[in-house]
Amino acid sequence: xxxxxxxxxxxxxxxxxxxxxxxxxxxxxxxxxxxxxxxxxxxxxxxxxxxxxxxxxxxxxxxxxxxxxxxxxxxxx
Numbered sequence: 001x002x003x004x005x006x007x008x009x010x011x012x013x014x015x016x017x018x019x020x021x022x023x024x025x026x027x028x029x030x031x032x033x034x035x036x037x038x039x040x041x042x043x044x045x046x047x048x049x050x051x052x053x054x055x056x057x058x059x060x061x062x063x064x065x066x067x068x069x070x071x072x073x074x075x076x077x
Contacts, residue, residue, distance in 0.1 A: 032059035 004010070012020060030039045030046065039059045041047065048056030049066040058066065 030057055032057065032062050034058060034062040034065075 030041055030043070031037065032039050033056055037059055039046070039057055041057065046053075046057040047060065047063040048054075049058060049063065050056075055066070056063075
């Protein structure tokens with residue numbers, strides 16, 4: 001369960017709030033299925049190795065290492 005810093009509710013400065021979000025809510029970052037690194041993308045512009053979206057999301061490097069880099073990309077979902 002999420003708790004406040006130092007276990008008491010108070011106003012946070014902008015920098016404290018950004019640090020708090022990075023530590024407590026890291027799930028908003030999309031991670032590459034192959035290497036586990038952040039993709040730098042979101043759901044709308046995710047890269048997949050196949051049209052069925054079963055192999056991905058992928059980071060730019062892993063996408064280009066896959067066979068999908070040699071095929072035209074489908075933008076349908």
